[in-house]
Amino acid sequence: MDLTLFIQQILNGLSIGSVYAIFALGYTLIFSILGIINFAHGAVFTLGAYFTYTLLGGAFGFNGLLANAQLPFKFSLAIAMLLGSIGAGLIGVMIERLAFQPLRKKGSDPLLTVVSSLGVAVAIANIIQYLVGAEIYTFPADAYGSLPSVINFGSATKPIPIRTVQIIIFTVSVMIVAILNYFITRTKYGKAMQAVAEDATTSSLLGIDPDKYIVLTFFVSSFIAGLAGALVGSSVGVAGPYFGIAFGLKGLAVIVLGGLGSIPGAVLGGFLIGLIEAFVPSDFSGYKDAIAFAILFIMLLIKPEGLLGRKFVQKV
Amino acid sequence: MQKQIFRPLSLLISCASLVVACSPNPPVSQNSPTPGNTAPSPVTSVAPANSQTDSKAIPIGLAVAQTSNVALLGQEQVVGAKIAEAYFNAQGGIGGTPIKLVIQDTGGEEAGAINAFQNVINQGQVVGIVGPTLSQQAFSASPIADRAKVPVLGPSNTAKGIPDIGEYVGRVSAPMSVVAPNSIKAALKINPNIKKVAVFYAQNDAFCKSETETFQQAIKDLGLELVTVQKFLTTDTDFQSQATNAINTQPDLIVISGLAADGGNLIKQLRELGYKGLIVGGNGLNTSNVFPVCQDKCDGVLIAQAYSPAYENKINQDFKTAYMSQKKAEPPQNSAQAFTGIQVYVDALREIDKQNKVTTIPLPELRTKLNEQVLKGKYDTPLGEISFTPTGEIVQKDFYVAEIKMDADGKTGKFVFLK
Secondary structure (H helix, E strand, C coil): CCHHHHHHHHHHHHHHHHHHHHHHHHHHHHHHHHCCCCCCHHHHHHHHHHHHHHHCCCCCCCCCCCCCCCCCCCCCHHHHHHHHHHHHHHHHHHHHHHHHHHHHHCCCCHHHHHHHHHHHHHHHHHHHHHHHCCCCECCCCCCCCCCCCEEECCCCCCCCEEEHHHHHHHHHHHHHHHHHHHHHHHCHHHHHHHHHHHCHHHHHHCCCCHHHHHHHHHHHHHHHHHHHHHHHHHHHCECCCCCCHHHHHHHHHHHHHHCCCCHHHHHHHHHHHHHHHHCCCHHHHHHHHHHHHHHHHHHHHHCCCCCCCCCCCCCC | CHHHHHHHHHHHHHHHHHHHHHCCCCCCCCCCCCCCCCCCCCCCECCCCCCCCCCCCEEEEEEECCCCCCHHHHHHHHHHHHHHHHHHHHCCCECCECEEEEEEECCCCHHHHHHHHHHHHHHCCCCCEECCCCHHHHHHHHHHHHHCCCCEEECCCCCCCCHHHCCCEEECCCCHHHHCHHHHHHHHHHCCCCCEEEEEEECCCHHHHHHHHHHHHHHHHCCCEEEEEEEECCCCCCCHHHHHHHHHCCCCEEEEECCHHHHHHHHHHHHHCCCCCEEEECHHHCCHHHHHHHHHHHCCCEEEECCCCCCCCHHHHHHHHHHHHHHCCCCCHHHHHHHHHHHHHHHHHHHHHHHCCHHHCEHHHHHHHHHHHHHHCEEEECCEEEEECCCCCEEECCCEEEEEEECCCCCCEEEEEEC
16 A cells, blocks of 8 residues: 555544544443433434435425425524534424333333334434435535535645545534533532432432533533434435434444543544544445444454453442 | 323333234235235235235335345335336236236345245245345245245345256346446446456345456556455445545545445545546446435546446337436436346246236246246336346346436435446
């Protein structure tokens, strides 16, 4: 492999890895607080993409209850993404209230909550299909204004082209990680979330309402999922109601590799899986997912807590 | 108070969603003749006795993907089949008896197709089935129909070996071994200097695997150099690594066997990363659903086709008019093939009806007679004139190669058929 190709694959790996990282961050936040995986996260990711497409003034196809529907107004991409992500965050709160809280209040087995979140994921995908069909929706080609579709990181003779949208996704992902890190470690709300994650009972004795911070966690997690969905949608379109499912599975591999409940771990895991995938040889290029899950399996065997996870995870 | 509302509501939503999404035996659609729960009796005739809506209708099964990531294809097939149902019923159906579609969703997996086939056979008591959508589903589900001696016509099963599944299994979708090489030849006509070819295919789809074998054989037969074979999954969205690897081999032509979403994204990313040569797409890209995915980057992609909306016979013009009045667009191949599947059954049933009234023939006997008649007949369809080999393979006269031409807005486009 020559140097140009090597550099290009590094950049390719970082760009897709950043998507995995922000996706896995949502899983990580909820796992930190509740000690369970929210399988509806992929569906919220999908919803974020659909919300943003709608707010961009996108029209729906000829299938579904909302066939040919279109908003009479449209927002710029940045505003549409922000509002779409807020919408996804609110859906996350609804999911918590409807599918998680009732089981938590009953003291049900966490496995039931996992099954409940799976049910919500399937329901959301079916509702999307019922409303807008299974068509592929693509963001307008000019969504990013006059930016070129590709930026050349090499020279004219040895080009290293990277899609501009991937660079944007990478940049936004890094910003999300930085903001989230600040929010969790430096703000009152973030510290309260950490306290609830550490021990909900004790934190409630200290005047922190665990329910309130669980809701906040779901909102933040789903907001990030919605933003990730919108960003990926702007890159590859919204490939139907099940489009978040593949990312959902990959996100699992990422958090196990990085360490369950660890925010830096989710980021590291995302970039590592992205880079490993980028360097899968051509003959095995269709086995990228298998390789990601093989890594998950090996990691579970030799270091179950992941690269940056805590050795003993306290379930709350 | 809040708790009192949320608890039952959440329980209701959870249960409803799980029932809707995961039910192994989803209810037959509104088009079905409300089948009963009893197993079919050997002497049951075609019209189920307990049907309340249309007791004399002749049920024909349509088991295609209306959900999952291949729902796009299945939805096109449902549209085509429903147009056929209305069209032939307006002509008087089968000697005055209407046909009735019994529609079942197969999803995109083999298990869903098996369930759907069992439902239309045992509950829907259909005389024949059009379906499933994917070849890999056909390899699992069609043997069930074959064992039950129920005729099956695959509307989009183009992989090798489909008619060999059994004597009751045929298809109205020409195999890619016949269709696909035409597009490579068309590419060579446009650019006779093509030497190096890169191939991409979705390895998790039986049809795409079968199709790429045909493409790769055609490439070798035409004396071209196969410089790289890149594999992906139909669920993939990021192709930068594979595209980079392929572009690095400096191909003159890239051949893609994938479906609309993945294939469209692959085309888009290949173009964005600087590939300027010709692209040939397989049958999975033979749908206008690919246009919104690759947008202006779709322009110039060559695709071999088994159907042309421009084909000039009466039934195609009628079909095209009906489709365009509903969807405001030209019909895609999947809709035309589903229409053709229903038409073949209708024409064959009409032939049988000339000798014995089909509603008086016991169902098992009618299914066997129908299978025999399907294989014997010649049909003037939207695909042109077709017939079948004794094993159920379609014999089709006309094939086409189309080039995608996107409109100036880059959002809409059309298939322009090459001469």
